[in-house]
Amino acid sequence: MKADIIITHAFVLTMEGKGVGMVENGAVAIMGNTILDVGRTDEILASYKTDRIVDGNGKLVMPGLIDAHIHTGMSIFRGMAQDMSNWMQKGLWPLMKNAKADEVFHGSLVNIIEGIKAGTTTFCDYDLSMNHIVENYVQVGARARVTEMVNELPDDIGNLPIGELYPFDPSIGERKLKENIQLFEQWHGRENGRITCLFGPQGADMMGRELLLEIKALAEKYDTKIHMHMAQGEREMDQMLKRYGKRSIPFLDEIGYLDSRLLAVHLTEASKAETELVAKRGASLIYCAGSISIIDGLVPPILDFLEAGGQAGLGSDQAPGNNCSNMFNEMKLAALFNKVKRADPRVFPAWLSLRLATIESAKAIGLDHEIGSLKKGKKADILIINLQEPGLSPIFTHPIRNLVPNLVYSARGHEVETVIIDGRVIMEDRKLLTVDEKQAIINAQEAANRISQRSQKDITASDSDVYKMMEEGFL
Amino acid sequence: MKADIIITHAFVLTMEGKGVGMVENGAVAIMGNTILDVGRTDEILASYKTDRIVDGNGKLVMPGLIDAHIHTGMSIFRGMAQDMSNWMQKGLWPLMKNAKADEVFHGSLVNIIEGIKAGTTTFCDYDLSMNHIVENYVQVGARARVTEMVNELPDDIGNLPIGELYPFDPSIGERKLKENIQLFEQWHGRENGRITCLFGPQGADMMGRELLLEIKALAEKYDTKIHMHMAQGEREMDQMLKRYGKRSIPFLDEIGYLDSRLLAVHLTEASKAETELVAKRGASLIYCAGSISIIDGLVPPILDFLEAGGQAGLGSDQAPGNNCSNMFNEMKLAALFNKVKRADPRVFPAWLSLRLATIESAKAIGLDHEIGSLKKGKKADILIINLQEPGLSPIFTHPIRNLVPNLVYSARGHEVETVIIDGRVIMEDRKLLTVDEKQAIINAQEAANRISQRSQKDITASDSDVYKMMEEGFL
Numbered sequence: 001m002k003a004d005i006i007i008t009h010a011f012v013l014t015m016e017g018k019g020v021g022m023v024e025n026g027a028v029a030i031m032g033n034t035i036l037d038v039g040r041t042d043e044i045l046a047s048y049k050t051d052r053i054v055d056g057n058g059k060l061v062m063p064g065l066i067d068a069h070i071h072t073g074m075s076i077f078r079g080m081a082q083d084m085s086n087w088m089q090k091g092l093w094p095l096m097k098n099a100k101a102d103e104v105f106h107g108s109l110v111n112i113i114e115g116i117k118a119g120t121t122t123f124c125d126y127d128l129s130m131n132h133i134v135e136n137y138v139q140v141g142a143r144a145r146v147t148e149m150v151n152e153l154p155d156d157i158g159n160l161p162i163g164e165l166y167p168f169d170p171s172i173g174e175r176k177l178k179e180n181i182q183l184f185e186q187w188h189g190r191e192n193g194r195i196t197c198l199f200g201p202q203g204a205d206m207m208g209r210e211l212l213l214e215i216k217a218l219a220e221k222y223d224t225k226i227h228m229h230m231a232q233g234e235r236e237m238d239q240m241l242k243r244y245g246k247r248s249i250p251f252l253d254e255i256g257y258l259d260s261r262l263l264a265v266h267l268t269e270a271s272k273a274e275t276e277l278v279a280k281r282g283a284s285l286i287y288c289a290g291s292i293s294i295i296d297g298l299v300p301p302i303l304d305f306l307e308a309g310g311q312a313g314l315g316s317d318q319a320p321g322n323n324c325s326n327m328f329n330e331m332k333l334a335a336l337f338n339k340v341k342r343a344d345p346r347v348f349p350a351w352l353s354l355r356l357a358t359i360e361s362a363k364a365i366g367l368d369h370e371i372g373s374l375k376k377g378k379k380a381d382i383l384i385i386n387l388q389e390p391g392l393s394p395i396f397t398h399p400i401r402n403l404v405p406n407l408v409y410s411a412r413g414h415e416v417e418t419v420i421i422d423g424r425v426i427m428e429d430r431k432l433l434t435v436d437e438k439q440a441i442i443n444a445q446e447a448a449n450r451i452s453q454r455s456q457k458d459i460t461a462s463d464s465d466v467y468k469m470m471e472e473g474f475l
Numbered sequence: 476m477k478a479d480i481i482i483t484h485a486f487v488l489t490m491e492g493k494g495v496g497m498v499e500n501g502a503v504a505i506m507g508n509t510i511l512d513v514g515r516t517d518e519i520l521a522s523y524k525t526d527r528i529v530d531g532n533g534k535l536v537m538p539g540l541i542d543a544h545i546h547t548g549m550s551i552f553r554g555m556a557q558d559m560s561n562w563m564q565k566g567l568w569p570l571m572k573n574a575k576a577d578e579v580f581h582g583s584l585v586n587i588i589e590g591i592k593a594g595t596t597t598f599c600d601y602d603l604s605m606n607h608i609v610e611n612y613v614q615v616g617a618r619a620r621v622t623e624m625v626n627e628l629p630d631d632i633g634n635l636p637i638g639e640l641y642p643f644d645p646s647i648g649e650r651k652l653k654e655n656i657q658l659f660e661q662w663h664g665r666e667n668g669r670i671t672c673l674f675g676p677q678g679a680d681m682m683g684r685e686l687l688l689e690i691k692a693l694a695e696k697y698d699t700k701i702h703m704h705m706a707q708g709e710r711e712m713d714q715m716l717k718r719y720g721k722r723s724i725p726f727l728d729e730i731g732y733l734d735s736r737l738l739a740v741h742l743t744e745a746s747k748a749e750t751e752l753v754a755k756r757g758a759s760l761i762y763c764a765g766s767i768s769i770i771d772g773l774v775p776p777i778l779d780f781l782e783a784g785g786q787a788g789l790g791s792d793q794a795p796g797n798n799c800s801n802m803f804n805e806m807k808l809a810a811l812f813n814k815v816k817r818a819d820p821r822v823f824p825a826w827l828s829l830r831l832a833t834i835e836s837a838k839a840i841g842l843d844h845e846i847g848s849l850k851k852g853k854k855a856d857i858l859i860i861n862l863q864e865p866g867l868s869p870i871f872t873h874p875i876r877n878l879v880p881n882l883v884y885s886a887r888g889h890e891v892e893t894v895i896i897d898g899r900v901i902m903e904d905r906k907l908l909t910v911d912e913k914q915a916i917i918n919a920q921e922a923a924n925r926i927s928q929r930s931q932k933d934i935t936a937s938d939s940d941v942y943k944m945m946e947e948g949f950l
Contacts, residue, residue, distance in 0.1 A: 019948030079877030402554030448869030473494030
């Protein structure tokens with residue numbers, strides 16, 4: 001049988017089974033957008049012929065990484081809202097209110113490029129103006145599971161005094177929900193199935209009960225998942241208690257939101273009992289280690305969630321705070337923060353982080369039938385990683401292999417040499433083949449220059465910690 | 476006046492003053508191994524002529540990073556001792572006891588290359604067989620402040636039952652101290668002053684009081700500093716209590732060890748009062764964020780130390796646990812761990828991490844008269860960083876700059892394009908000019924293969940957590 005590509009003589013991490021599924025001197029055969037077979041090089045070469053052999057000697061082949069929660073539309077504001085209190089209102093809002101959809105779009109493309117260059121092949125993107133942003137994924141050729149973010153908040157939410165109940169405007173909710181439905185109808189299953197769509201309520205505190213229930217019914221009608229921030233901060237809890245006399249998770253449980261259709265993001269403020277309830281109900285948790293540590297100084301209860309049998313994945317969240325979208329960063333931070341939280345170096349071993357960024361994230365977002373591991377019949381979303389890098393050298397194989405800890409604790413992302421998505425080579429020798437990286441950076445810079453011009457007055461008036469740092473020579 | 480090199484039109488972070496000393500559209504003029512001048516591009520070009528202009532447009536110029544505590548000799552064991560208990564005895568020792576000095580030497584070179592490619596220009600290296608390792612610094616052209624690690628422990632310390640008092644062997648101590656003296660006499664001030672030497676007791680628990688005092692007297696005689704692990708673990712405290720009835724810090728204070736000559740590394744187990752005492756006595760603290768989180772699951776008390784007015788710096792420690800030597804990793808982790816420790820996103824801002832890896836580390840190790848900031852008359856240890864990278868885009872300058880947070884929270888190390896050490900271009904366009912990187916990796920791999928062969932039996936017998944993971948398919 002003939003294959004389009006066979007990668008040979010590599011360390012292959014299939015991520016199948018309960019561990020990492022390592023095959024030494026392994027090979028992967030690809031046909032079209034599908035993995036034809038995975039196994040030892042001699043076996044694969046005996047079974048398949050090809051005109052295109054990729055020599056994987058000294059390299060590691062693994063499934064593409066999955067960023068299970070990202071707002072690429074916010075990346076145009078990268079580096080503008082960390083080391084401060086009220087990051088959203090004082091850091092981001094003065095910029096957001098002055099940004100236009102096409103500017104956000106240019107930022108998104110740079111963020112996607114950043115992710116791909118660090119091995120992300122699937123982006124679970126959750127943002128405003130997703131109907132526009134989705135075109136970046138079409139252009140780049142990445143896999144995307146996209147959601148239009150829905151709320152009932154007036155556009156100037158950034159200016160509301162803290163502590164008061166948010167004023168909901170149902171007409172805003174209906175307009176945004178329409179955009180989510182339109183996204184679904186126009187894009188779900190497009191690009192050979194690379195693009196799929198979810199529904200995206202922004203948070204239980206940002207819309208009324210009716211709209212939440214309407215979205216739940218739509219997710220059932222379209223048979224898809226719901227991507228939603230949950231228990232993401234004190235402010236959310238305050239809103240929920242004032243509005244319903246209940247915290248988010250009990251409230252959502254009561255209205256039937258906690259089930260396997262739900263992708264619950266953050267759980268930063270969830271109690272142990274609430275965390276366990278979410279796990280027990282079958283909802284997934286997406287843990288954003290970097291972002292939540294920078295913007296909140298906290299470590300969400302992912303270990304409690306996993307110990308309760310929950311299904312979790314990892315996400316990079318947003319660039320203004322985090323400030324990067326690099327799943328190698330998330331894998332390392334996830335492991336280290338939890339070791340520190342439990343004061344135990346044994347918890348959250350490297351293999352767990354690696355699983356959470358691949359097969360477990362695939363399960364969490366509902367794409368494990370297609371991606372997340374290297375397995376006959378799955379989509380060919382594959383990374384080739386150069387192991388001949390100082391940070392990954394030397395390699396030990398017997399009687400202990402050091403590849404997995406070095407991937408998680410030492411690799412920085414630039415070791416990813418080749419990225420294949422849906423059987424197509426998107427990056428080769430670190431050069432993106434589907435998009436002009438330099439031009440994308442120029443476009444984002446020009447967009448940032450315009451936003452900067454427009455938002456000077458609002459930033460100056462914000463009196464944020466970051467603005468003070470600027471005045472005092474710390475930036 | 477004529478300069479050898481002038482870098483123009485860059486964002487220049489001088490790290491002078493209390494902040495980051497940013498000069499927009501800045502320039503740096505270099506003559507020989509010295510910084511001739513730093514300022515605005517128009518000013519510098521009006522004052523100096525040169526045959527070699529380096530266009531810094533779209534780039535950032537800053538002082539080389541300082542790794543204030545590293546054991547490059549341990550990097551041959553990279554990735555072999557994390558996610559486990561008893562990392563030193565069960566993870567490392569089975570390998571260390573089977574490694575030869577020339578193998579350790581090959582590993583060290585790869586570790587130094589890793590550091591330089593991520594912007595480290597000064598290595599405060601503390602290890603066994605430093606008389607050999609120091610030659611790597613000569614070859615590469617890096618700045619090094621080196622120490623031979625001294626203890627009185629028999630070579631098979633890794634096999635001692637935990638809980639018993641270490642048996643000291645004064646003849647071992649004398650031999651190792653002789654090697655430290657030899658290192659000093661042969662190397663201190665060599666290579667145009669790039670190589671300087673310290674004295675290196677391994678820990679208060681690893682030698683008797685006499686040897687500690689002998690080393691102290693030698694440091695005074697040679698007018699240099701002492702590089703020493705301090706309060707690095709429960710085992711150290713247990714030894715000190717059993718031997719002297721005192722914890723390390725009160726004991727060391729009593730024998731006059733705590734002063735400005737001391738580089739105290741870790742303080743992992745120091746109480747708040749002990750931490751404050753070390754700060755008050757004028758000793759420096761070197762904080763190794765990545766390593767201590769992985770091997771111990773802890774965050775040392777650097778914030779308490781800084782708040783007590785202490786002088787601190789950052790280090791990458793060792794590659795078997797950490798698993799990398801990349802100061803961008805350390806800067807980010809230092810900030811994030813402390814935000815989490817205090818549950819406050821405002822603490823440990825990006826600028827603090829950047830200072831700690833440059834000018835503050837220079838002060839901590841006693842080289843701030845030569846390095847750590849870009850200032851007329853200091854040594855030309857300089858990085859040129861490419862800002863046209865997706866993870867560093869876009870750039871905002873007014874009214875807030877995002878460069879410093881993006882350097883600390885987003886840069887991964889590969890953005891460093893050019894490294895100049897002592898006025899000499901060591902790396903250009905990411906290519907090392909003084910050493911064959913590929914050959915260094917091959918040599919380290921061959922050394923690792925030999926160590927692996929020899930240590931199979933000891934690793935199998937170690938019954939470590941990592942060995943179990945291997946057996947169960949997690950590595």
